[in-house]
Amino acid sequence: MTPARASADLIAPVLSGDRRALARLITRVENRAPDALEALARLHPHTGRATLIGVTGAPGTGKSTLVNALALALRQRGQTVGIVAVDPTSPFSGGAVLGDRVRMTDLAGDGGVFIRSMASRGSLGGLAAATGDVARVLDAAGFAVVLIETVGAGQSEVDIARMAHTTVVVDAPGLGDDVQAIKAGILEIADILVVNKADRPGAQNTVRALRAMLELGHRLRNTGHHGAGLLPAPPESLTADTWTVPVIETVATEHTGIADVLAALDQHRAHLHSSGEIAGRERQRVEAELLARLREALLARLLAAHDPATLAETVRRVVARELDPASAVRALVAAACGDSDASPG
Amino acid sequence: MTPARASADLIAPVLSGDRRALARLITRVENRAPDALEALARLHPHTGRATLIGVTGAPGTGKSTLVNALALALRQRGQTVGIVAVDPTSPFSGGAVLGDRVRMTDLAGDGGVFIRSMASRGSLGGLAAATGDVARVLDAAGFAVVLIETVGAGQSEVDIARMAHTTVVVDAPGLGDDVQAIKAGILEIADILVVNKADRPGAQNTVRALRAMLELGHRLRNTGHHGAGLLPAPPESLTADTWTVPVIETVATEHTGIADVLAALDQHRAHLHSSGEIAGRERQRVEAELLARLREALLARLLAAHDPATLAETVRRVVARELDPASAVRALVAAACGDSDASPG
Numbered sequence: 001m002t003p004a005r006a007s008a009d010l011i012a013p014v015l016s017g018d019r020r021a022l023a024r025l026i027t028r029v030e031n032r033a034p035d036a037l038e039a040l041a042r043l044h045p046h047t048g049r050a051t052l053i054g055v056t057g058a059p060g061t062g063k064s065t066l067v068n069a070l071a072l073a074l075r076q077r078g079q080t081v082g083i084v085a086v087d088p089t090s091p092f093s094g095g096a097v098l099g100d101r102v103r104m105t106d107l108a109g110d111g112g113v114f115i116r117s118m119a120s121r122g123s124l125g126g127l128a129a130a131t132g133d134v135a136r137v138l139d140a141a142g143f144a145v146v147l148i149e150t151v152g153a154g155q156s157e158v159d160i161a162r163m164a165h166t167t168v169v170v171d172a173p174g175l176g177d178d179v180q181a182i183k184a185g186i187l188e189i190a191d192i193l194v195v196n197k198a199d200r201p202g203a204q205n206t207v208r209a210l211r212a213m214l215e216l217g218h219r220l221r222n223t224g225h226h227g228a229g230l231l232p233a234p235p236e237s238l239t240a241d242t243w244t245v246p247v248i249e250t251v252a253t254e255h256t257g258i259a260d261v262l263a264a265l266d267q268h269r270a271h272l273h274s275s276g277e278i279a280g281r282e283r284q285r286v287e288a289e290l291l292a293r294l295r296e297a298l299l300a301r302l303l304a305a306h307d308p309a310t311l312a313e314t315v316r317r318v319v320a321r322e323l324d325p326a327s328a329v330r331a332l333v334a335a336a337c338g339d340s341d342a343s344p345g
Numbered sequence: 346m347t348p349a350r351a352s353a354d355l356i357a358p359v360l361s362g363d364r365r366a367l368a369r370l371i372t373r374v375e376n377r378a379p380d381a382l383e384a385l386a387r388l389h390p391h392t393g394r395a396t397l398i399g400v401t402g403a404p405g406t407g408k409s410t411l412v413n414a415l416a417l418a419l420r421q422r423g424q425t426v427g428i429v430a431v432d433p434t435s436p437f438s439g440g441a442v443l444g445d446r447v448r449m450t451d452l453a454g455d456g457g458v459f460i461r462s463m464a465s466r467g468s469l470g471g472l473a474a475a476t477g478d479v480a481r482v483l484d485a486a487g488f489a490v491v492l493i494e495t496v497g498a499g500q501s502e503v504d505i506a507r508m509a510h511t512t513v514v515v516d517a518p519g520l521g522d523d524v525q526a527i528k529a530g531i532l533e534i535a536d537i538l539v540v541n542k543a544d545r546p547g548a549q550n551t552v553r554a555l556r557a558m559l560e561l562g563h564r565l566r567n568t569g570h571h572g573a574g575l576l577p578a579p580p581e582s583l584t585a586d587t588w589t590v591p592v593i594e595t596v597a598t599e600h601t602g603i604a605d606v607l608a609a610l611d612q613h614r615a616h617l618h619s620s621g622e623i624a625g626r627e628r629q630r631v632e633a634e635l636l637a638r639l640r641e642a643l644l645a646r647l648l649a650a651h652d653p654a655t656l657a658e659t660v661r662r663v664v665a666r667e668l669d670p671a672s673a674v675r676a677l678v679a680a681a682c683g684d685s686d687a688s689p690g
Contacts, residue, residue, distance in 0.1 A: 037671050038671075040669065040670075040671060041669040041671050041672055044666060044668075044669035044670075045666050047666070048666055058403075058405070060403070060405060060520045132670075175405045279664075282664045283660055283661075283664055286660050286663045286664050286670070287660055289670050290659070290660065290663070290670060290673060290674060290677075291644065293670055293671070293674045294644055294647060294674055294677065294678070295640045295643070295644050297674050297675070297678055298640070298643035298644060298647060298678060299636065299639055299640050299643060301678065301682070302639060302643060314635070315628055315631050315632055315635065316628075318631045318635070319624075319627045319628055319631050321389060321390050321392070321393055323389075324385065324386040324389035325385075325389070325477075325631070325634050325635060325638055326382050326383075326385060326386050326638070327386055328635060329635060329638045329639055329642050330642070332635075332639065333639070333642055333643060333646065337646070337682055
C-alpha cells in the first residue's frame, strides 16, 4: 500500500490521464473528503466537454448489459467512455456488495474505459451530489462520453437524471404490473426510450404501451403542467424544433439495436444544439446539482452548529411527544441561524 | 365542490373518525399547506399508538398484492389499517398516473381501511417528510396498523423504511440479475424477508440466496460496520435477545403464507418490546424524520432568503465555469446565514 496522496497532488496526473490517480481522486470525492472537494473546484474549468448520458429504468430490464453494449459501440468508433453506476444505498455496509459486475469482462483492460460503482454512505452522503462530482472528474479527465447508470426509480434517480444531457429510460417486456407505476414516474424524464429484451414475448405490447403513455404525457405537457425548480421555467418557444421521444427495440445481450440507440443519442445531441435547448439543459443540470449540494451543506452546517446533547434532547422530547417534529425543526433552525457567531462562512 | 376548510377545523372530525375530513387533511399535508403543518403539531400528542410497518422491494415482486393480502388478514382479525403507497416521483405531473390500483377492489367500501397514494411534488417536496406526516395523521386518526409501501430502492426508500417499526423486504424469483444489486442495498434494512411468487420456478434458489446474504450481512455487522446518523449509535447489548430475520415464502395472489407473515410481524413487535429495542427504533424513526425535515426546511429558508436574480446569476456563473458548484454553494450559504436580519425564526 502506498501512502494516500493529498487530492491536490492528484489533479495534474488526473488531467494527464493517469488512471491510478483518477481512481484515487474519485474514491476521495465519493468519500466527501474535504480536500477532494477543493480539488474539484480546481478541476471545474476543465469540465464541460463530455457528453453526459443518463441510463435509468427498473431492475430486470437489462440496463447494465445495455450500458455495456453502448460503451463497446462508443469505443468502436473511437470515443472514450466513463461509466458511473449508481448502486442502491446501503445504510451500513456502504452498499455495492457485488461490486462491478459481469460487464467488466467485456471492457476490462481497455484504457479508454473507466467504470465506477457508487454507493451512498448513509443519508448525509448526498448521493446525487457525489455522482455529479464523479461525473465531473471523468469529464475533466477527458472522457468523451460519461454514462450514468441508475438502478430503480425514485427521487434520487430523477435528480441524477437531471444531471445528464440526454436521459435514456430502459424498459423490458414481462416485468409485472407495478413496473407500470414506475413508468408513469420516469417516462417524463426520458429523451430516448429503449425496450430491451425485445425478442421476448410481449415486446410489441410494451412498445405500444410506451407509445400510448408518451402520447398522454405530451398532451399533459401541452396543458401547462410543469415541475418545481430553483428558478422559474423559461418560456418554451412554440416554433422551436421539438424532440419526439423515439422508442427503440434492443436485445443488448446480442448487441441488436445498439446502433439505433447510438444514432438516437447523436440526433438528440444535435437537436439540443440546433434548438438552443442545450443552454436550458446545462442550466437545469447546474440547478439540480446546486439544490442537492445546498441540502447537504445546510444540514451539515446545522448539525455542526448544535451541541450533540441538544440534538439528543430534541429527539428525546419528540419521542416522548412533548414536542412535535415541525416545532423541533423550527427550533433547531432558529437556534442555529440566529446565532450570528456560528457562521464560519 | 364544497369550499376548502382550514386544516385546523379538520382536526376534531379527523380524531372522531370522519373519513372525508381525513382525506382532506391528508391532501393538505401532502401538498405541504402551511396550516396543515400547524394542524400536524396539534395531532402529535394523539400519535404513537399505531404500529408502522414498511413494505419495500423491487418492482415485479408483487409487493402491492402482498400489502393488499396483509391488509385483508389484519382486517379479518379486527384491526383497522391505513395504507400509504409511495409511488415514484414524477417531476411534472405529480406522479401516480395510474392512481390507486387493483387492490382497491378488495378493500373498497371497508371503513376500517384507508388507502392513500403519495406523489412527490418535485425535489422540494420532501417525500420522506410528507410520507411520515401522512402516516402520523393515520396514526392520530386511530388506525391500529399503518402499512407504508415503497416502490423500488434508493435513498428515499431507505429513509422511509427508517420511519417504520418493522420493515418487510419483498423479493421474488426470476427478476433478472441486477435485482441482486438492489438486494445488497435493502437487505440490511429488513426485519422480515418475504419471497413472494413462491410457486414460480427458482423460488428455492431465491430463498437460498437470501439466506446466504443474510449470513454475510450478519458477519459484516459483527465486525463493526454501522451507518451514519444524527446521533452516535447506542451500544448494543451483547446479551439481548437478538432477532433472526426470517425468510417467508408467500403466493400473495392466493393468500398463501400471509398468516406466516402476520405471525412474524407479531413476533417482531414482541421482540422490539421484550428486548427494549423499541425505544431505539422510536429514536431512529424520529431522527430520520427530523433529518428529512431539516433538509427541506433549511433549503426552503435559504431559497427564500435570496433574491431570485442572485440565484439566477449564480447558476449562470457555474454554467459559464466562472464559478464551481462547491464555491457557489458556500457563497449562497454564507450570504443567507450571515444575514442576521434574515432570520424570521
